[in-house]
Amino acid sequence: xxxxxxxxxxxxxxxxxxxxxxxxxxxxxxxxxxxxxxxxxxxxxxxxxxxxxxxxxxxxxxxxxxxxxxxxxxxxxxxxxxxxxxxxxxxxxxxxxxxxxxxxxxxxxxxxxxxxxxxxxxxxxxxxxxxxxxxxxxxxxxxxxxxxxxxxxxxxxxxxxxxxxxxxxxxxxxxxxxxxxxxxxxxxxxxxxxxxxxxxxxxxxxxxxxxxxxxxxxxxxxxxxxxxxxxxxxxxxxxxxxxxxxxxxxxxxxxxxxxxxxxxxxxxxxxxxxxxxxxxxxxxxxxxxxxxxxxxxxxxxxxxxxxxxxxxxxxxxxxxxxxxxxxxxxxxxxxxxxxxxxxxxxxxxxxxxxxxxxxxxxxxxxxxxxxxxxxxxxxxxxxxxxxxxxxxxxxxxxxxxxxxxxxxxxxxxxxxxxxxxxxxxxxxxxxxxxxxxxxxxxxxxxxxxxxxxxxxxxxxxxxxxxxxxxxxxxxxxxxxxxxxxxxxxxxxxxxxxxxxxxxxxxxxxxxxxxxxxxxxxxxxxxxxxxxxxxxxxxxxxxxxxxxxxxxxxxxxxxxxxxxxxxxxxxxxxxxxxxxxxxxxxxxxxxxxxxxxxxxxxxxxxxxxxxxxxxxxxxxxxxxxx
Ligand code: COA
Ligand code: AMP
Numbered sequence: 001x002x003x004x005x006x007x008x009x010x011x012x013x014x015x016x017x018x019x020x021x022x023x024x025x026x027x028x029x030x031x032x033x034x035x036x037x038x039x040x041x042x043x044x045x046x047x048x049x050x051x052x053x054x055x056x057x058x059x060x061x062x063x064x065x066x067x068x069x070x071x072x073x074x075x076x077x078x079x080x081x082x083x084x085x086x087x088x089x090x091x092x093x094x095x096x097x098x099x100x101x102x103x104x105x106x107x108x109x110x111x112x113x114x115x116x117x118x119x120x121x122x123x124x125x126x127x128x129x130x131x132x133x134x135x136x137x138x139x140x141x142x143x144x145x146x147x148x149x150x151x152x153x154x155x156x157x158x159x160x161x162x163x164x165x166x167x168x169x170x171x172x173x174x175x176x177x178x179x180x181x182x183x184x185x186x187x188x189x190x191x192x193x194x195x196x197x198x199x200x201x202x203x204x205x206x207x208x209x210x211x212x213x214x215x216x217x218x219x220x221x222x223x224x225x226x227x228x229x230x231x232x233x234x235x236x237x238x239x240x241x242x243x244x245x246x247x248x249x250x251x252x253x254x255x256x257x258x259x260x261x262x263x264x265x266x267x268x269x270x271x272x273x274x275x276x277x278x279x280x281x282x283x284x285x286x287x288x289x290x291x292x293x294x295x296x297x298x299x300x301x302x303x304x305x306x307x308x309x310x311x312x313x314x315x316x317x318x319x320x321x322x323x324x325x326x327x328x329x330x331x332x333x334x335x336x337x338x339x340x341x342x343x344x345x346x347x348x349x350x351x352x353x354x355x356x357x358x359x360x361x362x363x364x365x366x367x368x369x370x371x372x373x374x375x376x377x378x379x380x381x382x383x384x385x386x387x388x389x390x391x392x393x394x395x396x397x398x399x400x401x402x403x404x405x406x407x408x409x410x411x412x413x414x415x416x417x418x419x420x421x422x423x424x425x426x427x428x429x430x431x432x433x434x435x436x437x438x439x440x441x442x443x444x445x446x447x448x449x450x451x452x453x454x455x456x457x458x459x460x461x462x463x464x465x466x467x468x469x470x471x472x473x474x475x476x477x478x479x480x481x482x483x484x485x486x487x488x489x490x491x492x493x494x495x496x497x498x499x500x501x502x503x504x505x506x507x508x509x510x511x512x513x514x515x516x517x518x519x520x521x522x523x524x525x526x527x528x529x530x531x532x533x534x535x536x537x538x539x540x541x542x543x544x545x546x547x548x549x550x551x552x553x554x555x556x557x558x559x560x561x562x563x564x565x566x567x568x569x570x571x572x573x574x575x576x577x578x579x580x581x582x583x584x585x586x587x588x589x590x591x592x593x594x595x596x597x598x599x600x601x602x603x604x605x606x607x608x609x610x611x612x613x614x615x616x617x618x619x620x621x622x623x624x625x
Contacts, residue, residue: 002405002407003404003405004401004404004405004407004416007266007401007404007419008416008417008418008419010419011419011420011448012419012422015035015036015420015448016034016035016036017035018035018419018420019035019036019046019047019258019420019448019449020032020034020035022258022259022261022262022449023035023047023050023254023258025258025261025262026052026057026254026257026258026261026297027052027056027057027061028050028051028052029051029052029053029227030049030050030051030052030227031050032047032048032049032050032230032254033049034047034048034049035047035449036048036446038446041445041446041472042445042462042463042466042467042474043453043454043459043462044445044446044447044453045231045252045453046230046231046252046254046255046258046449046453047230047231047254047255047258047449048230048231049230050229050230050254051227051228051229051230052227052228052230052253052254052257053131053132053134053225053226053227053228053253054131054234054253054256054257054293054297055095055099055128055129055131055132055225056132056225057257057261057297058128058131058292058293058296058297059072059088059091059092059095059128059296060092060225062088062272062296062299063088063089063092065299067088067272067273067299068087068088068089068092069087069088069089070087070088070272070273070299070301071085071086071087071088071275071301072086072087072088072090072091072296072301072302073085073086073091073121073124073296073301073302073304074086074275074301074302074303074304074325075120075121075304075306076303076304076305076306076321076324076325077119077120077168077305077306077307078306078307078312078313078317079168079170079171079306079307079312080168080201080306083324084121086121088299091124091125091128093222094121094125094217095125095128095129095132096129096132096222096223096224097217097220097222098122098125098126098129098213098217098220099129099130099132099133099222099223100217100220100221100222100223101129101195101211101213101216101217101220102129102130102133102135102160102223103133103220103221103223104216104219104220104221105159105160105192105193105195105211106159106192107130107133107135107159107160108133108134108135109133109134109135109226109228109232110134110135110136110232110233111135111136111158111159112135112136112137112138112156112157112158112159112236113126113130113135113136113137113138113158113159113160113161113162114137114138114139114140114149114152114153114156114158114160114161114162114191115127115130115137115138115139115140115161115162115163115282116139116140116142116149116161116162116163116176116179116180116183117139117142117162117163117164117167117176117197117282118142118164118166118167118168118176118306119167119281119282119304119305119306120164120197120199120304120306121304122162122164122197122213123139123282124282124291124292124304126162127139127235127282127288127292128292128296129223130235131234131253132223132224132225132226133223133226134226134228134232135159136156136233136234136235136236137234137235137236138152138156138158138235138236138237138238138248139235139237139282139283139287139288140152140238140283141281141283141284141503141569142167142174142176142281142283143283143503143567143568143569144283144566144567144569145179145563145564145565145566145567145568146179146180146182146183146186147183147186147564147565147566148246148565148566148567149179149180149183150182150183150184150186150187151244151245151246152238152246152248153183153184153187153189153191154187154188154189155238155246155248155456155457156236156248156456157189158189158191159191159192160191160192160193160194160195161180161184161191161193161194161195162194162195162197162213163176163177163180163194163195163196163197164176164196164197164198164199165177165196165197165198165199165201165202165203165204166199166201166202166204168201168306169308170308170311170312171312173201173202175202175204176204177196177204177205180194181207191209192209193209193210193211194209194210194211195210195211195212195213195216196210196211196212196213197213197214198212198213198214228253229254230252230253230254230255231252231254231255231453232252232253233250233251233252233253233456234251234252234253234256235250235251235288236248236249236250236251236456237249237251237285237288237391239285239390239391239392239504240497240504240505240506240509241465241497241506241508242495242496242497242506242508243506243508243509243512244506244508244509244512244513246506247455247458247461247465248455248456248457248458249285249391249392249452249455249456250452250453250454250455250456251288251394251450251452252453254449255448255449255450255451255453256293256394256449256450257293257297258449258450259394259395259420259448259449259450260289260293260294260297260394260395260450261294261297261298262419263294263395263396263418264276264294264295264297264298264300264403265298265403266401266403266404266418267387267396267399267401267402267403267418268290268294268329268331268360268362268402268403269328269329269359269360269402269403270295270298270300270328270329270403271298271299271300272298272299272300273299273300273301274300274301274328274329275300275301275302275303275325275326275327275328275329275357276290276295276300276301276302276303276327276328276329276330276331277302277303277305277318277321277322277325277327277329277330277331278290278291278295278302278303278330278331278332279305279309279318279330279331279332279336280331280332280333280365280502282304284365284391284502284503284504285389285390285391285394286331286333286364286365288394289394289395290331291304294395301325303321303325303327305317305321308339309332309336309337309339309340310339310340310342310343314343314349315339315340315343315344315349316344316349316350316352316353318330318332318336318340319349319350319352319353319355320353322353322355322357322358323353323354323355323357326357327357327358328357328358328359328360329358329359329360329361329362330358330360330361330362331361331362331363331364332361332362332363332502333363333364333365333366333501333502334363334365334366334367334368334369334372334502334534335365335366335501335502335532335533335534336502337363337372337375337376338372338531338532338534339532341372341375342532347379350379350380355380358380358382359382359383360382360383360384360385360402361376361380361382361383361384361385362385362387363376363384363385363386363387364386364387364388364389364396364414365499365502366499366502366534366535367490367491367492367499367534368386368412368414369534370411370412373386373411374411383400383402383406383409384409385399385400385402385409385415386400386413386414386415387399387400387414387415388414388478388488388490390476390477391504392451392452392466392474393447393450393451393452394450394451394452395418395450396418397417397418397421397423397443397476398414398415398416398417398418398421398423398488398490399414399415399416399418400414400415400416401415401416401418410483410485410487412489413483413487413488413489414488414490415487415488416486416487416488417486417488419448420447420448420449421443421447421448422443422444423441423442423443423482423488424441424442424443424444424473424482425437425438425439425440425441425442425480425481425482426439426440426442426470426473427439427440428440430470430471433481435481435482435483435484436481436482436483436484437481438479438480438481438491439479439480439481440469440470440475440476440479440494441476441478441479441480441488441490442469442470442473442474442475442476443473443474443476444472444473444474445467445472445473445474447474451474477493477494477495477497478490478491478492478493478494479491479492479493479494480492496508496591498527498535498537499527499534499535500527500530500533500534500535500536500537500569500570500571501532501533501534501571502534503569505537505566505569505570507525507526507527507537507591508525509566510525510537510539510562510566510570510572511523511524511525511539513561513562513565513566514539514541514558514561514562514575516561516565517541517557517558517561518544519543519544519547519549519554520541520542520543520544520558521541521542521543521544521545522541522542522581522589523539523540523541523542523581524539524540524581524589524591524594525537525538525539525540525572526538526540526591526594526595526598527595528595528598528599529598529599533571536571536572536573536574537570537571537572538572538574538575538576538598539558539562539572539574539575539576540575540576540578540581540594540618540621541558541575541576541577541578542577542578542579542580542581543577551577554577555575555576555577558575559572559573559574559575576621578617578618578621579614579617580614580617581594581614581618582594582611582614582615582618583611590611593615594618594622597615597618597619597622597623598622598623600623
């Protein structure tokens with residue numbers, strides 16, 4: 001039996017023993033005597049009688065163990081030309097001070113704190129400070145517009161918001177404070193204060209409810225770690241569903257800490273004192289898990305990179321970071337490599353740097369296309385590891401478990417299920433399909449620790465979104481197959497979620513915005529293949545009868561509307577005005593057919609005679625790249 005099979009089998013033979021053993025590498029205030037509470041399916045609870053503090057596990061325990069002088073966090077920001085290293089002792093002290101600021105603002109156990117920050121160390125400090133006092137953070141990605149932020153403020157009902165005066169996108173300085181103020185104005189729930197980190201690139205005008213981060217931290221009494229139940233929420237992370245209303249994925253602290261701590265040596269092969277560079281954003285799950293929590297729980301060094309892989313100043317920044325900080329594992333989305341390849345197809349920048357510390361490249365967030373896999377493998381000559389997971393799962397479902405055993409790579413497959421994940425493929429009737437046959441990828445319940453226990457304040461939506469399609473299974477929303485060697489192939493979403501440059505977005509949400517325009521009668525947004533971003537959204541609108549105005553002007557208005565309502569990150573740049581949209585007899589728009597035609601498939605015309613004419617008209621528009 002291979003080492004991987006051995007570990008996987010022990011997780012399925014006796015999950016209780018497997019996860020209790022994994023839990024031993026976490027410091028508990030009250031050690032759990034049981035791993036899983038399965039008394040109320042599909043609501044599973046991990047380590048129900050355990051108590052811990054995740055911040056203690058991420059910081060204090062390493063300082064207590066004598067490793068206070070080791071680098072915990074390296075902030076590397078080419079856009080501000082800054083490099084700063086925080087030792088574990090320094091980071092603990094910063095976090096304790098900021099936890100004191102939160103306490104002084106009346107934040108306590110179970111209170112929510114929304115964090116709307118660029119990629120600066122203070123974003124991590126705010127998150128860990130919440131964990132320290134048992135508050136629940138909800139980080140909102142900086143590329144979202146005020147309305148999206150307002151929706152999240154209303155759902156999470158935070159006591160305070162933590163933000164910064166600005167973010168930096170390449171050479172552009174984006175003022176966050178006006179966006180935050182607009183969001184608070186739009187929201188029904190009003191937080192009692194906003195704590196603002198002033199950045200020199202654009203200082204914000206402060207209002208009566210605003211607190212200056214630096215002044216408040218200087219005056220604060222440092223706060224200690226508060227033990228909380230393992231099942232208490234550590235954070236809420238909103239993610240796109242099929243409608244405009246995001247889903248508040250809840251993460252419990254105990255299960256998450258155990259799962260992440262297991263994954264670091266087993267999947268990423270990173271141990272104490274070693275360096276991982278996860279080029280993502282703290283606003284996404286990849287950032288939560290592998291910029292912040294997992295590296296620190298393990299006692300490793302994490303690199304926080306503020307910038308893009310290309311542009312400011314050049315396409316060699318990832319390689320510079322690897323050399324300067326001795327990075328062992330680099331984790332990003334395939335789109336970042338496509339961006340680098342476009343600027344530097346011959347890898348001339350990579351050749352300038354000493355990359356000898358780099359042992360692995362991990363890629364996730366979207367399908368890894370074979371050409372990017374080939375290019376990255378040849379450029380770096382190290383294992384390139386595709387792995388598949390989701391905001392909901394918190395850590396990888398399927399990966400090549402490099403730290404246990406590097407299995408042979410099959411391009412196009414993120415390899416095999418990790419312990420705890422019973423991945424299956426079902427047909428539309430809920431029957432398992434033959435090996436190699438496509439279907440809905442599901443996970444047999446219970447899922448392992450770290451996976452979402454529910455949605456924030458919405459058990460019903462948790463059940464209807466994930467647990468109702470197939471009884472006893474979690475619906476991942478991805479389609480694909482498993483081959484006869486047990487390798488999983490993830491082919492894409494089966495719902496209205498798309499992945500644009502590794503960012504998860506809802507086409508349904510964009511449709512809601514387009515439909516709100518007074519001239520639009522109906523609309524469709526579909527994700528189409530894009531060489532750089534993997535997928536991009538394209539919009540199609542049918543105008544109301546009698547609307548007679550410049551199409552160019554209207555298109556620009558619609559693009560701007562989505563940018564204003566959802567954010568620049570939506571990347572909707574192309575809206576076409578069409579005469580009609582193809583529909584089923586019951587009136588549902590044939591988005592899948594439209595997607596197929598846009599991506600080059602010669603779809604037979606389904607449905608009615610009318611659709612044939614509609615699709616004939618649409619075909620040239622859909623095929624235009
Ligand atoms: N704050 C404000 N605006 C933001 C933002 C933020 N935090 N993040 C992105 N945006 C804006 C961008 O400036 C851009 O605006 P524009 O349309 O005015 O140019 C828009 O949102 C789209 O951003 P993005 O999709 O990131 O495109 P890009 O062209 O700026 O960069 C990549 C493309 C591939 C270089 C970049 O997305 C990348 O490095 N991705 C890989 C890493 C990653 O983030 N993965 C996520 C999950 S693992
Ligand atoms: P997010 O919740 O933002 O992490 O996005 C999760 C979705 O991204 C998944 O449901 C997949 O559709 C897609 N995804 C993530 N990783 C991969 C991968 N390695 N291969 C294919 N799709 C992926």
